[in-house]
Amino acid sequence: MIIIFCFVSLILSCHSATTDNVSMNNCPESFGCPALPPFKYPFYNVMDTRCGLIKVNCTSKGGEIQLGGGWYEIVNKDEGHNTVIISNKTFEDLVKKNSCEALMNNFTSPSPSPLLYSISIFPLITLFKCTENLTIAQQRDIYFEQHNYRSHYRCKDYKFYYNHLNETVPSDLPPTCQVVQLPVRFLSSPGLDETNIFSLLSSEFQFELTPSCHNCHTKGGPCHIDNEHFQCLNAKKETQGRKLIKILVTVLGISFGVGFVTLSVVIILCFRRKIKMRKDAKYNVKVEMFLKNHEFLVPKRYSYAQVEKITSSFKVKLGKGGFGTVYKGVLRNQNQVAVKVLNEVKSNGEDFINEVASVGRTSHVNIVSLMGFCLEGRQRALIYEFMPNGSLERFINNQGSSSSSQLIGWEKLHQIAIGIARGLEYLYRGCSTRILHFDIKPHNILLDDDFCPKISDFGMAKLFREKESKIFVSHMRGTPGYIAPEIFSRSFGEISHKSDVYSYGMMILEMVGGRKNIEVGVDNTSEIYFPHWIYKKVELHDEQLGLNEIVSEEENKTARKMIIVGLWCIQTNPLTRPSITKVLEMLEGDVASLEIPPKPYISSPSRCVGSPSTDSLHPYGYST
Known part of the structure; x- marks a missing residue:
């Protein structure tokens, strides 16, 4: 492939280019008008008819430029670009008089034929000139209002719709309407009044040249017009053979590149597949x-x-x-x-x-x-x-729209808490090999037809023998917001089944509160961390817990019992937390016999800090 490429390149270098001996006038590199920067090609002085494309007439005050059949006064010119500010005095007089004639015709600047350059006018305002038609007037007003054209102006037998901030033209414009584009003042100009179309219009506008004869310039010659025909003067002409050889070299080069890239990709994929298989x-x-x-x-x-x-x-x-x-x-x-x-x-x-x-x-x-x-x-x-009712999370994390008790009732909520505790007790005592779950949270509690809870997702679980007192884990396990302090740092204590008890307690408090324990959306800063907020209620023996849908004394006792149990479970010191068997006894016993636990001494999080949301997690351990 390389040999072929070099051979073709050698042949290409042996072909010489011929030049067209078309002569051109001795044109100046630039010319100037009073108080204006120099003009270069494609502008030309009115006296040098073969030196450019756009005619300029220098005057004592500056200059004029010819577009189509009309002359426009040159207000200013960019030093380094072909951008010119020009003024139309006739249009200016019509605007000052608030004359409807200023709005009648689309403001266009004709380009020479054949088309060698294009002119873009900036800034513009787009108006829609619509003939008055009483039968469709209301329907048309609604159409333009939907397209964000809010202003309108009546002139003679026409009604004009416009919005000086919107220059788009709808593709489904009503057939009774025409597009009119006029030069407009810059938004920073003083005295703008959107309700007065004439205060927006300007006699000055800016246009920018885009030469269509760019290829002619790259070959070494300027494009030119002679009797309406395009000429590219002093440009190099390629022979037909040279063109064919260039095409051949391009094709060979592309083929070589594609082949090399394809081979590299195949090798990399095979290598990755081999590693994957291993x-x-x-x-x-x-x-x-x-x-x-x-x-x-x-x-x-x-x-x-x-x-x-x-x-x-x-x-x-x-x-x-x-x-x-x-x-x-x-x-x-x-x-x-x-x-x-x-x-x-x-x-x-x-x-x-x-x-x-x-x-x-x-x-x-x-x-x-x-x-x-x-x-x-x-x-x-x-x-x-399959669990038809999904996860417990969907019934308790409802962003305050309704509480968990409203959805499934406080008695059912209490029975769910007991069922989860029995499942954990079975994992710790009922199996021949003890199992720590390490990810107890509402998402991992599934509910069957009768709302019987079932613990799921054991991907983080750890098995250990019954006589082992210390559990070692190689990396962080669990979900932020439910992880026990000793998993973060051994200075809080040893990892044991009490770590799952902590997660259980955080979940119980969420069940009672009907929202996440860390809630950044509440108005009162003291209510951000629910366990601390509800602890104050219980500590002060406040009979009104401030929870939704408690309608009876029995429900109030059930909620208070679950709160006290949850607060015992989230004690910072693992030794202070009850065993899961003790938790069951507390939940099934009388609330009057329960002591209020010490307040957990880990400070509540600030408003700007929150744990990653689990709202999108699927009940079988995946996000939806």
């Missing part, structure tokens, strides 16, 4: 080894083809997040399921193993059931029982 193989070996060692514990295994059939080729999507997508499915026995399809390998399979190992070995009414899983090459999926 990672997947390492991931699958670890997971397969775990499944083999725990074969009697893990749920049913499905092939990827079976997963496609269960979800009807992934027809109904329930949610999507960073780790995958959740689909609705139906098993052979017609039981509905939620299928979480993972889309990337993460943490060497730790999250997948956690789900299968944790939920797979549990069997409790308050723990979501893992019906099966899929591990086939790079395809991984988890199949859960």
Whole structure:
């Protein structure tokens, strides 16, 4: 390829260019008029008829420029660009008299023929000159009002619509209307009155030249007009052979570049695929080894083809997040399921193993059931029982529009809190291997038809033997706003099942308050951090808790009980927090027997600080 490219380049260098011996007059490089910067091509002095395209007549006060058949006074000229400010005295007189004749014709500046340059007038105002028609007058007024043309002016048999801030022309302009564009004063000019069209108009306007003969200049010659015909003087002419060779060189160069880029991309993709396959193989070996060692514990295994059939080729999507997508499915026995399809390998399979190992070995009414899983090459999926009422979060985080008690009632809310506590007690005491969840929050609590709560999403869970007193974690686990202090720093204490108790307490307080514990949208700064705000109510034995929809003394007692339990659970020192068994006793006992706990000494967050929102998370652990 390189040899061919060099050979063609050598041939190209051997071809000489011929020149056209067309002669031209001895034109000056520039000329000047009094009080104006020098003029250069394509402007020319009226005395040098073959030196340019646009005629200029110098006067004692400055100069005039000819556009079409009319002359315009030159007000000013840019030093370095072909931008000229000119004035139309006839138009100026009509404007001063508020004459309708100023509005009758579209203000255009004819270009020479053939078209060698274009002229853009700036600034402009666009008017729509419409013939008076009483039958459609109201409909037309509505049309222009919808297109943001609010002002209008009647003149003779016409009505003009305009907006000096809008120069657009609608594509569906009524057939009884014509476009009129006129020079307008700059917005910074004094005395502008939008309701008076004549106060907006100006006799001065600016135009900018854009030569159409740019290619002629690049070849070494100026473009010219002679008897209405275009000429490119002293320009180099390419032979037909030279043009063909240039085309050939261009094609070969592009082909070489495309081929090189394509080959590079293929190599990179193959390399990345090889690395990906190695990672997947390492991931699958670890997971397969775990499944083999725990074969009697893990749920049913499905092939990827079976997963496609269960979800009807992934027809109904329930949610999507960073780790995958959740689909609705139906098993052979017609039981509905939620299928979480993972889309990337993460943490060497730790999250997948956690789900299968944790939920797979549990069997409790308050723990979501893992019906099966899929591990086939790079395809991984988890199949859960379907929960029609979604997550608890949708019933408690309602931004103050209504409270959780209004949606499901205080008694049901109390029963949900008890059900979650029983599920946690089962994880800590009912399994042969104890399980810490590490991500208890409303999003991970699912509700069935009867609002029975079930703990879900064990991707962050950790299994440990019953006799272990200390738990070690390699990285931060949980969701901001629910993470226990000891997970941030061991100076607060050791990590244990009390860490889940803390998260449970934060969730209970959200259930009572009907909003997030950290609420930056409230008016009163003291109400931003709900646990501190509600603690003051309880500490002062305030009978009116300030919560929504409490209509009876019994409901007030239920709310107070849940608040006291929640405040005990979020104690900063893990040793001060009750065990989950004690939490159950407190929730099922009499509120009169409950002592008010010490106030947690971690300060409430400021108004400008908040935890990441989980509003968009899907109930099966993914965002929607």
